[in-house]
Amino acid sequence: MLKIKLCFNIGIDCKNTLLLKLFYFMSLIQIWNGYDGFWQNGAVLETFANFVANTNGTHTRYASVIRGGQRDLYSLLEAYGPYPSFDDMAWYGLAYTRIYEVLGDGQFLQDAQDIHNWIWTTGWDSSGACGGGMWFDNLFASKQTITNAQMLQLSAKLYRLTNNADYLKKMNQLYDFIMNNNIINATTFLITDGVTANCTPDGVYGPTYNSGVMLGAMTEIYKLTKNTTYLDLAYNITFGLIVQYSNDEGVLVEYCEPNCDDDALMYKGLFARNVRYLMDELDDQVKHDGLLYWFKLQIVSNTIYNVCDLDPITKCNISYKDGPPYFNKSGPVFSPDWRGPFTYGAPMQQTSVLDLFISAILPGTQCSGPYCDYDPSYPAPQPLTCGSHPCPQGEDCCEYSPYTSYTCCYSNQHCNSTTGICDNN
Numbered sequence: 001m002l003k004i005k006l007c008f009n010i011g012i013d014c015k016n017t018l019l020l021k022l023f024y025f026m027s028l029i030q031i032w033n034g035y036d037g038f039w040q041n042g043a044v045l046e047t048f049a050n051f052v053a054n055t056n057g058t059h060t061r062y063a064s065v066i067r068g069g070q071r072d073l074y075s076l077l078e079a080y081g082p083y084p085s086f087d088d089m090a091w092y093g094l095a096y097t098r099i100y101e102v103l104g105d106g107q108f109l110q111d112a113q114d115i116h117n118w119i120w121t122t123g124w125d126s127s128g129a130c131g132g133g134m135w136f137d138n139l140f141a142s143k144q145t146i147t148n149a150q151m152l153q154l155s156a157k158l159y160r161l162t163n164n165a166d167y168l169k170k171m172n173q174l175y176d177f178i179m180n181n182n183i184i185n186a187t188t189f190l191i192t193d194g195v196t197a198n199c200t201p202d203g204v205y206g207p208t209y210n211s212g213v214m215l216g217a218m219t220e221i222y223k224l225t226k227n228t229t230y231l232d233l234a235y236n237i238t239f240g241l242i243v244q245y246s247n248d249e250g251v252l253v254e255y256c257e258p259n260c261d262d263d264a265l266m267y268k269g270l271f272a273r274n275v276r277y278l279m280d281e282l283d284d285q286v287k288h289d290g291l292l293y294w295f296k297l298q299i300v301s302n303t304i305y306n307v308c309d310l311d312p313i314t315k316c317n318i319s320y321k322d323g324p325p326y327f328n329k330s331g332p333v334f335s336p337d338w339r340g341p342f343t344y345g346a347p348m349q350q351t352s353v354l355d356l357f358i359s360a361i362l363p364g365t366q367c368s369g370p371y372c373d374y375d376p377s378y379p380a381p382q383p384l385t386c387g388s389h390p391c392p393q394g395e396d397c398c399e400y401s402p403y404t405s406y407t408c409c410y411s412n413q414h415c416n417s418t419t420g421i422c423d424n425n
Contacts, residue, residue, distance in 0.1 A: 038080050040266060042092035044351050045069040049095070049102045050273060051358045057102075059367035064375050066099055070107060073114040078405055082421050085137035086123040089115055090150035097157045109161060116154050120170060123147070130199035133177045144194040145183050145210045148174055153217035160224055171221070184214065184233070189240030206255025207264065211241040212271030219278045234278045235287060241271065242294060250294065251301045251339050258337060265336045265348035269355030272298070276359035295360035298338055302353055305340025307332050317344040398422050 048066045052059060076092060077084060096112035099105065123135045125143070134147040152174040159167035178184065181195045191210040192201035218234035221227075246252055252271070256264050275291060282288040308316035309332035316333050333345030334353040386397035391408035399406045400420025409415055409422035416423045 037088070037263070038084065039088035039091045039263075040348060040351065041069070042088075042095050043266065043270065045092075045095040046098045046273065047269070047351060047355050047358060049098045050276070050355075051361075053098075053102045054276070054358055054361040054363075055365050055367050055372075058372060060373045060375070061371070062375060063103070066103065067105065069095070069099075070105075070111065072111055073118055076115070077118075080407075082400065082407065083138050085147075086119045086134060087136065087144065087147040087150060089119055090147060090154060093119070093154045094150060094157075097154065097161060100161065112154070113158060113162070116151070116158055116167075119147075119151060129197075130195060131177050131180050132173055133181070133195060134174075136194075142194055145178075145191055146193075146207075146213060148178055148183070149191075149210060149213040149217055152178065153213060153220050156217060156220040156224055160220070175221070178214075184237065185240075188244065189233075189236040190244060191237065191241075206245070207267055208241060208245065208252065208254060208271040209267040211237050212267075212274040216274030216277050219274070219281055222281060231278075231281060235282070238275055238278060238291070247339060249301070249339075250297045252298060253337070253339065260336060262346075262348050265346070266352050266355075268338065269352030272352075272356045272359045280363065292360070292362075295356070298356055299360055301340065302334055302338050302356070306334050306338055306342055306353075308335075308342045308345060309333075316342075319344050319346040396422065 045066060048062060048069075051061070052063070052066075071079070071092070076089065080088065093112045093115035096108040096115070100109040100112065119134070122138070125132050125135055125140075130143070133143040134151055136142045136144040136147055152171060155167045155171035155174060158164065159171060181199050182201050183192050183195065184190075185192065185201070185205075190205045191214050193204035193207060193210060194202045196202050215234040215237040218230045218237065222230040222234065242250075242252065245255060252268050254260055254264055254268055272295070275295075279288055279291045282291075310316050313329050313331040313333065316331065318329065318333055333342075334349055335341075335343040335345060336349040336352075337343070338353075338356075386399050386406050389397070390406065391397045394411050396409040396413065396415040397406050398409055398415035398417075398420055407422060413422040413424055415421075
């Protein structure tokens, strides 16, 4: 059996392991905005927090990076501009509750509550159609599963952390909406991508993060209620996704591969992080060990077939949307398809593999040695303007409120200099 040293055993010195090299690379991409969009910057903070949690607090590398990710509601709304979709904001709410659990910083909990309350007030359909549900964005045109699954998980977590019964009420409303509209297929346990205006599943199955966040939500409800029905449902969702979207060797394949957009490059990692949340609650040893074996299959495939660790790392094909990182580049780097072969590295797929590796750290793992609390300094955030040329080639930079903030227009948009808003061509 292939043995991979990934800091998975109790009491080992983590210096120079593949996991730490990958984590170092991730610390670099957190310093610059190299993701496809706003939401990934929030989602990756939960990845970092889980590294601390899964090493029992004995590994605190980059704690300042985690704390440096704190933003209040107004700052997040301003940073998104002109108006965020509700699922994008929810990633910050989920990350901030996790950071509060791990580091105990009350400001993150308050920010998570503010985010939840804003999403609910702005995005919940109070008309009664289909029993409510979260709208996807301020166009109020669709009800996507991801937003409802996120808010279900976030509501449950906030109730557990604050004992505020209002979150319990909202959790139950969201659960009823999900079940009454058959978002979870009763036979396959696959998760539909949204609900039609006729209150029926849209029949679009595939994005792995839908299953991931949904199984995480059911696991969170189990932690509140200790009702094993929710845990069983979480496991069935997990197993259903793995069966449907794995190749013959058991490696997870995103539904859109090899032609996924940048958003989808993080989906498999988001699924993996929630599988770990489930695994931590399972008393059934057979199910627990089966999921652990699944993690090992994914790791073996990535570290054999989907890795580039050339020296210098510049020999690898790495794509940066907004310029290179602040520090020197480091490896290893991974490409989107966990089956391999390596094609190109970028922050999105790097986060996905990091989520996988961190989720697979064995319970009880501890870190020892001088590198466990290494926390390098990083430059303070600097405000940018369009004069800083922050946008990728071919995308207009649009300043607003007034000329202190900017957003990058999509390539099919242009900047309306009067309004500071990106208009469609």
